[in-house]
Amino acid sequence: MSVVSRRMLLTAGLAAAGTSVVAAAATVGRRFGLVPPDAAGWFGPGETLTYAAHRLVGRHAMAREFPREMISAKPFANSTRRRDEAFLAHQATGFTTWRLAVDGLIERPLLLSLDELRALAVSRQITEVSCEEGWSYIAEWIGTPLGAVLDAAVVKPEARYVVYQSHDEDAWDSVDIDEARHAQTILAWGMNGGELPVPFGGPLRMRVPRQLGYKSTKFVNRLVVVDSLADWGTGKGSADAEGGYSWYAGI
Numbered sequence: 001m002s003v004v005s006r007r008m009l010l011t012a013g014l015a016a017a018g019t020s021v022v023a024a025a026a027t028v029g030r031r032f033g034l035v036p037p038d039a040a041g042w043f044g045p046g047e048t049l050t051y052a053a054h055r056l057v058g059r060h061a062m063a064r065e066f067p068r069e070m071i072s073a074k075p076f077a078n079s080t081r082r083r084d085e086a087f088l089a090h091q092a093t094g095f096t097t098w099r100l101a102v103d104g105l106i107e108r109p110l111l112l113s114l115d116e117l118r119a120l121a122v123s124r125q126i127t128e129v130s131c132e133e134g135w136s137y138i139a140e141w142i143g144t145p146l147g148a149v150l151d152a153a154v155v156k157p158e159a160r161y162v163v164y165q166s167h168d169e170d171a172w173d174s175v176d177i178d179e180a181r182h183a184q185t186i187l188a189w190g191m192n193g194g195e196l197p198v199p200f201g202g203p204l205r206m207r208v209p210r211q212l213g214y215k216s217t218k219f220v221n222r223l224v225v226v227d228s229l230a231d232w233g234t235g236k237g238s239a240d241a242e243g244g245y246s247w248y249a250g251i
């Protein structure tokens, strides 16, 4: 038997073992929130291992925060697709009538202006946006913790995920409740001391600094608290997951 074929057999055997172990653990894992919504795909076993490991040992881990002097002089705004008509109308009037809608499994549906959002709580962080394509930049983000919005809305006990939608209709995404309530997960309305500029997602973007940049959806306009992602798109939990990226993008 050649070295190559033995290695191939070994790899195949390990992969098969890994798959069956993960399959056996799936029932337990689902119960304890260790299985990501895109677990059924080709990369499913790998996605599940990463997600489960981060959830078991890193639930409270913090994304790296940087000193002020490391803020990037020229942050790069990634290209963005077309925003909807409503966005253009709000932009024309300086976002004064713009509102963030919050609904789903909550006691108090909300429609929040930017001022109302700012009045809930303010949090600052100097963190890095890391794109899966290899570039990154560091900026100061000022915003309202997503957890503070969830508290204001009074989340029902069966809630498991927060779906976020955008004026860019192709950019919906979601995080689990732990990520949503993590102190560094914020709805950012400020950047580097000023308002959040439109190219960077203004008036409001998600900042999920423990995950890759694509989870930090720009132009966010609606949050929906849900117990399952099955009814959203094809059930993978985000537009990016449907496009082949992993739903969980922990760094």
Ligand SMILES: Nc1nc2c(c(=O)[nH]1)N[C@H]1C(S)=C(S)[C@@H](COP(=O)(O)O)O[C@H]1N2
Pocket (backbone or CB within 6 Å): 076, 077, 078, 079, 080, 081, 129, 130, 131, 132, 166, 168, 171, 199, 200, 212, 213, 214, 215, 216, 217, 218, 219
């Ligand atoms: N609405 C919207 N949000 C988005 C994107 C997008 O195309 N549309 N791109 C994502 C990706 S892939 C990255 S890496 C970051 C980049 O953030 P930036 O534009 O501030 O550089 O935004 C994310 N948020």
Ligand SMILES: [Mo]
Pocket (backbone or CB within 6 Å): 078, 130, 131, 132, 133, 213, 214
């Ligand atoms: Mo990205």
